[in-house]
Amino acid sequence: MIAPLNDAAVHTEGLTKVYKDFWGRDKVRALDDLNLTINRGEVFGLLGPNGSGKSTTIKLLLGLIFPSRGTATILGRPAGDTGVNADTDAATKVEASGVLRAPAPGEHSDVVPNAPRQQLLHVQG
Numbered sequence: 665m666i667a668p669l670n671d672a673a674v675h676t677e678g679l680t681k682v683y684k685d686f687w688g689r690d691k692v693r694a695l696d697d698l699n700l701t702i703n704r705g706e707v708f709g710l711l712g713p714n715g716s717g718k719s720t721t722i723k724l725l726l727g728l729i730f731p732s733r734g735t736a737t738i739l740g741r742p743a744g745d746t747g748v749n750a751d752t753d754a755a756t757k758v759e760a761s762g763v764l765r766a767p768a769p770g771e772h773s774d775v776v777p778n779a780p781r782q783q784l785l786h787v788q789g
Contacts (some may be wrong), residue, residue, distance in 0.1 A: 672703055676723065681717075
């Protein structure tokens with residue numbers, strides 16, 4: 665049974681990401697037609713081998729990249745909508761090669777509820 669969308673914390677339909685080459689031709693299909701519903705209160709993990717689309721899925725849900733096709737919502741709002749952060753007590757920490765630095769000795773690396781995003785993410789300049 666598919667749960668009603670208002671109970672969904674995360675919902676995707678046909679979510680696809682295709683990276684193009686310089687000439688606009690399809691190069692890598694990183695995610696292909698993902699249909700997923702994670703209901704509120706559920707614990708969910710993304711598991712799979714290298715290249716199976718785990719990081720791409722998270723980046724799409726956070727709005728760091730855009731889908732080639734399909735839709736994604738978080739708490740009923742479009743993926744990447746900054747209003748989602750204002751409506752929740754949870755903060756998100758993303759690890760992306762070359763974008764975030766590791767915490768210095770003595771710094772807290774835990775995700776802290778209600779902390780401003782600037783305090784959670786240290787972006788290299």
